[in-house]
Amino acid sequence: MITTLKYYYRLLPVILITACNTTQTSEKGQKAGEVKEETKEAVKPIVISTWNHGLPANEEAWKILSKGGKALDAVEQGVRTAEADPANHTVGIGGFPDREGNVTLDACIMDYQSNCGSVAFLQNIKHPISVARKVMEKTPHVMLTGEGALQFAIQQGFKEENLLTPESKKAYEEWLQQSDYTPVVNIENHDTISMLAIDQEGNISGACTTSGAAWKMYGRVGDSPIIGAGLFLDNEVGGAAATGLGEAIIRTAGSAMVVELMRQGKSPVQACKEVVERIREKHKNHKDMEYLQVGFIAINKQGEYGGYSLRSGFNYAVCDSKKGNRLEDAGFKLSAEN
Secondary structure, three states: HHHHHHHHHHHHHHHHHHHHHOOOOOOOOOOOOOOOOOOOOOOOOOEEOOOOOOHHOOOOOHHHHOOOHHHHHHHHHHHHHOOOOOOOOOOOOOOOOOOOOOOOOEEEEEEOOOOOEEEEOOOOOOOOOHHHHHHHHHHHOOOOEEHHHHHHHHOOOOOOOOOOHHHHHHHHHHHOOOOOOOOOOOHHOOOEEEEEEOOOOOOEEEEEEEEOOOOOOOOOOOOOOOOOOOEEOOOOOOOEEEEEEEEHHHHOOOOHHHOOOOOOOOHHHHHHHHHHHHHHHEEEHHHHHHHOEEEEEEEOOOOEEEEEEEOOOEEEEEEEEEOOOOOOOOOOEEEOOO
C-alpha cells in the first residue's frame, strides 16, 4: 500500500498538468438578470483568469502550480503568454496604440503577504508584468510610470523593442481616418488579462496586465496597474480582479470592494454581483453609461470562485485538478444590447 501511494504521488504532477491541458467549451450563457449563485466546489490549487486568452495563460500557470510551485510565479508566467502574443491586441506586443500611435502598457502584481508592484504608461518593454514584479522586489515603491518605469526596466536587464506590429499599425491608420473614440462593449475591447491563483500551500497571488483601451488619450492609465481597482487580495480572505472600463472601476475601488464583501461573508459570485450593481447605480446618469461594461472575477481562501459582469458577454477561464481547463460564462445584469 505504501509503495502504491508513493507511486501515485510521483505521478500527481503529471496528472494535474494533463488535466489543465484539456480545453473545454464555455458553459451555456444565461438570460439577462440571471446569476450563478451556486457555490463552486473548493479545489486547491486553482487558477482563474479573464477572457478566452485565459485558457493558454492558465496552462502555463498550471505547470507551476501542479508541481507545488508558488502562486506568485504562476500568475506572472501565466499572463506573460498574453503579453507575448502579437495576435492579442489588448495586451503586450501587438496591443492597439493610443491616439498618438504609441503602445503603452500597464501591469500590477500582488502576493499573499500584500507585497505589490506596478508599472504604468510603460513603452517598448514586452513584459510589463515582470517589470512590475521587479518594482515589488527591488524597490521601496509600489508604482513606477512612464520614463521612470522604462529606465528601471532597462537597468534590470529588460530589452527595448518596438511593440507596434504591422497589423496593429494598419488598424491604427484605419482608425485615424475617422478618429472616433467610442469604446466597444465586451469581446472587441476586452483590454485586460487578470489572473488569480491559490497554490498547494493555500497562498493567493494575482496579476493584471494590459495595453489599455485602444485609441486612448496619450498618457491615459486605467485600472489595471492600480492596486485596489484592477487587482486586490487579502490572503486571509481572497482575491479579486477586474476587466472593462477602467475609469468606472477606479471610481469605485472595485476589486478591493469585492474582497471586503467576501470578508463580510459573501461568496465570490455574490461579492462580484454587488460591486457590479454598485457601479451601475453610481453611473446610471453618467456619460459613460452608454458603453459601460465591467466584469470581476474572485476567489476566496477556500478555493471557491466566481465572476459577474454588468452586460452579457464576459467569460473567464478556470483550471483545477478535477475539471481541467475550461471557459465559463459569468452571470450578468444586462444584455449587451441594453
